[in-house]
Amino acid sequence: xxxxxxxxxxxxxxxxxxxxxxxxxxxxxxxxxxxxxxxxxxxxxxxxxxxxxxxxxxxxxxxxxxxxxxxxxxxxxxxxxxxxxxxxxxxxxxxxxxxxxxxxxxxxxxxxxxxxxxxxxxxxxxxx
Amino acid sequence: xxxxxxxxxxxxxxxxxxxxxxxxxxxxxxxxxxxxxxxxxxxxxxxxxxxxxxxxxxxxxxxxxxxxxxxxxxxxxxxxxxxxxxxxxxxxxxxxxxxxxxxxxxxxxxxxxxxxxxxxxxxxxxxxxxxxxxxxxxxxxxxxxxxxxxxxxxxxxxxxxxxxxxxxxxxxxxxxxxxxxxxxxxxxxxxxxxxxxxxxxxxxxxxxxxxxxxxxx
Numbered sequence: 001x002x003x004x005x006x007x008x009x010x011x012x013x014x015x016x017x018x019x020x021x022x023x024x025x026x027x028x029x030x031x032x033x034x035x036x037x038x039x040x041x042x043x044x045x046x047x048x049x050x051x052x053x054x055x056x057x058x059x060x061x062x063x064x065x066x067x068x069x070x071x072x073x074x075x076x077x078x079x080x081x082x083x084x085x086x087x088x089x090x091x092x093x094x095x096x097x098x099x100x101x102x103x104x105x106x107x108x109x110x111x112x113x114x115x116x117x118x119x120x121x122x123x124x125x126x127x128x
Numbered sequence: 129x130x131x132x133x134x135x136x137x138x139x140x141x142x143x144x145x146x147x148x149x150x151x152x153x154x155x156x157x158x159x160x161x162x163x164x165x166x167x168x169x170x171x172x173x174x175x176x177x178x179x180x181x182x183x184x185x186x187x188x189x190x191x192x193x194x195x196x197x198x199x200x201x202x203x204x205x206x207x208x209x210x211x212x213x214x215x216x217x218x219x220x221x222x223x224x225x226x227x228x229x230x231x232x233x234x235x236x237x238x239x240x241x242x243x244x245x246x247x248x249x250x251x252x253x254x255x256x257x258x259x260x261x262x263x264x265x266x267x268x269x270x271x272x273x274x275x276x277x278x279x280x281x282x283x284x285x286x287x288x289x290x291x292x293x294x295x296x297x298x299x300x301x302x303x304x305x306x307x308x309x310x311x312x313x314x315x316x317x318x319x320x321x322x323x324x325x326x327x328x329x330x331x332x333x334x335x336x337x338x339x340x341x342x343x344x345x
Contacts, residue, residue, distance in 0.1 A: 032223035085230040087216065102216050106209065106236065128210035128234065
């Protein structure tokens with residue numbers, strides 16, 4: 001087995017690890033195809049890119065979440081593309097995988113075909 | 129040069145009084161502003177005096193001292209993508225209905241842009257209203273004010289929010305008298321002229337017209 005194949009296999013094993021960092025998400029594609037419980041890696045925050053703060057009137061910091069999901073391409077029936085409107089439901093927190101929040105993406109997903117994953121920067125949907 | 133501070137404070141007060149919960153006036157705190165997730169009024173404006181320019185050829189020791197100050201208004205608006213969540217959260221919604229709701233989703237950048245334009249129009253209307261010619265002060269404090277330039281900066285993405293900033297520059301002409309650092313004390317006159325009424329008339333002078341001249345200091 002070549003090195004790249006090993007990396008791909010390990011990548012898939014990490015992302016699908018149900019006992020580790022893997023979390024189940026649901027995807028709804030623009031052609032109304034639903035895919036449930038796709039195990040992937042969900043990062044809720046990093047200090048540099050995922051949180052932002054400002055001071056409100058009470059001088060308290062308000063944080064915003066910027067979840068990032070990394071999904072193995074082989075686990076997807078259809079890979080999200082730039083400009084498409086997907087509904088992606090992710091667990092509200094790693095501790096409550098059954099309580100999901102509605103998200104979508106506006107930035108183009110980062111697709112890595114050599115290792116075989118797609119990274120999606122999500123935004124939470126709010127009521128119009 | 130104290131009037132420019134007075135003018136900036138008055139502008140902050142004027143904007144705050146007319147905000148009507150449409151935006152928030154931050155004032156002089158020129159610090160990093162980012163978006164927020166659950167703040168009701170996610171629009172704000174900062175008023176910052178960037179500096180001034182003295183009109184050449186003046187003598188500050190004689191007459192008023194005239195200069196222009198440049199005030200920056202930083203208008204921030206942040207918004208999120210909006211969609212009809214009732215459709216998404218309804219368990220009876222079909223996949224096609226959810227997709228249709230997503231198709232109607234507004235872009236966060238569009239929402240933020242609309243919000244920033246609206247708030248800019250509001251601030252423009254407040255500050256350049258003829259009734260506010262003095263920017264909340266007596267008209268003698270400033271000689272004139274005009275919006276000279278504005279620019280819209282690129283949208284910034286912070287989490288689920290998109291932030292748009294509009295910078296508007298206002299030029300204000302100020303006329304000021306130089307009073308000096310220490311207060312000036314009144315100088316006593318050299319001569320004090322007093323009228324004294326004497327009890328007795330042994331001097332031979334009619335008391336009703338007696339005048340005594342004393343030395344000053």
